[in-house]
Amino acid sequence: MHNEIQIHDKVFVPYLSKELIKERIQHIAAKINTDYKNLNPLLLGILNGSFIFAADLFRELNIEAEISFIKLASYKGTTSTGQVVTAIGLEQSLHGRHVLLVEDIIDTGKTLHSFLPEIHNTHPASVKIATFLTKPAALKYDVEATYSAFEIENKFVVGYGLDYDGLGRNLPDLYILKEN
Numbered sequence: 001m002h003n004e005i006q007i008h009d010k011v012f013v014p015y016l017s018k019e020l021i022k023e024r025i026q027h028i029a030a031k032i033n034t035d036y037k038n039l040n041p042l043l044l045g046i047l048n049g050s051f052i053f054a055a056d057l058f059r060e061l062n063i064e065a066e067i068s069f070i071k072l073a074s075y076k077g078t079t080s081t082g083q084v085v086t087a088i089g090l091e092q093s094l095h096g097r098h099v100l101l102v103e104d105i106i107d108t109g110k111t112l113h114s115f116l117p118e119i120h121n122t123h124p125a126s127v128k129i130a131t132f133l134t135k136p137a138a139l140k141y142d143v144e145a146t147y148s149a150f151e152i153e154n155k156f157v158v159g160y161g162l163d164y165d166g167l168g169r170n171l172p173d174l175y176i177l178k179e180n
Contacts, residue, residue, distance in 0.1 A: 005175060007164045012157075012175035016150065021132075021160060021174065024149040025053070028130060029060030031147060032100070040064045041098040043130075044090075044119075046111070047071040048169070049104030052161035053132040053149075057102065068092060072111050094122035104161050105133040106148075109141035116143070132160065133174075152176075 005012050032041075040063075045054035047069050058067050070090055099119060103112065112129065119127055130147035137154040158164050159171030168175070 004178065005168075005171070007158060007167045010156075010164060011178040012159075012164075012168075013178045014173060015152075015157060015176040016160075016174040018160075018172040021149065022056070025056050026060055028147045028149055029057055032057075032130070033061055033063050036063055036065065036098060036100070038063075039098045039125075040066065041100050042092075042094065043067040043100045043102050044094075045069045045102040046104070046115075049161045049163070050102050050132070052169070053104055054102040057130065072115055090122075094119065094124045097124050098126045099124045099128075101127065101129045103129060103131040103145070105135065105157075106131050106143055106145055107135050107138045109139050109143035112143045113141035133157070133162075 003014065043054060043058055043065060045051060045067065048071065051069070054067065054069070058065065068091070101112065101119070106112065106129070116127070128146040129143070131145040132149050134145055134148045134151050135154050136151055156164070156177040157174055158168035159174045161169050162174070163169045
């Protein structure tokens with residue numbers, strides 16, 4: 001893990017190692033394997049941020065499961081725009097399916113709060129949320145993840161799929177914005 005990295009105009013310092021991230025994902029996958037045994041869940045990854053977490057989580061599952069992706073967005077720079085945009089929609093029916101939404105981070109909760117009614121209108125058998133990160137101090141909407149790898153403080157992070165204006169997603173570790 002690098003000591004410090006710079007992305008655009010910001011400096012970030014190490015926060016969570018790739019080894020610890022892998023360990024937590026294995027722990028979540030074990031729970032999902034038990035909870036969804038014989039249910040063939042559909043993991044629905046929310047792009048762009050969740051693609052690495054969704055792929056790593058999916059590879060750890062030893063049950064029958066499918067994966068698909070949808071693109072929702074509410075961020076510009078380091079802050080939420082407050083507007084949720086659906087950029088790529090669902091291409092398959094969720095009716096009667098056990099759906100596991102896979103998110104990179106639950107910050108204010110607005111993105112999922114805005115999107116969950118759309119999911120429920122498709123009449124799935126169940127809907128649960130798996131997220132890489134949650135920020136309890138930032139939560140403004142009633143959104144709760146069944147599976148969360150980490151609860152973190154209300155700070156801006158990059159790496160492991162999360163970006164700062166498009167950069168940093170490819171970092172295998174998670175970095176936090178350096179305090180001045």
